[in-house]
Amino acid sequence: MRMSMSRALVAALMTLGFTACGGDSSSSTVVLSPEGELGRQVAQTNGCAGCHGANWQGQVGPAFVGLYGSTVTFDDGTTAVADDAYLRESIVDPLAKRVEGFKLPMPQTNLSDDEIEQLIAYIRDVSTSPPTAAP
Helix, strand or coil: CHHHHHHHHHHHHHHHHHHCCCCCCCCEECCCCHHHHHHHHHHHHCCCHHHHCCCCCCCCCCCCCCCCCCEEEECCCCEEECCHHHHHHHHHCCCCCCECCCCCCCCCCCCCHHHHHHHHHHHHHHHHCCCEECC
């Protein structure tokens, strides 16, 4: 079990390394709050796009777009609303719950409480004001 978890973590980190260039597409715009803008920067500098997608539409990790306020189903069949508490838990303890359909574990982060709040604000912003094509 420990060996397979290590392999999964290595695979996730390799994916992160290969695809974590940026985070927002230059062809998309979204209206962000000041805290959400700081959260976008946190997401970009910490490689979140590597798993959550360059446009936050999802990839090997769940999408940020439309996540906040949605009902999330876990591998064990239970559900939760993606609110501040759920997102905080998922960032602080990424192995606490695994979203159904996503096999790779999210790597541990070393984000400060402020960075976590900013990232949650960003996820909230892109959920309520999804990216649209730039003019």
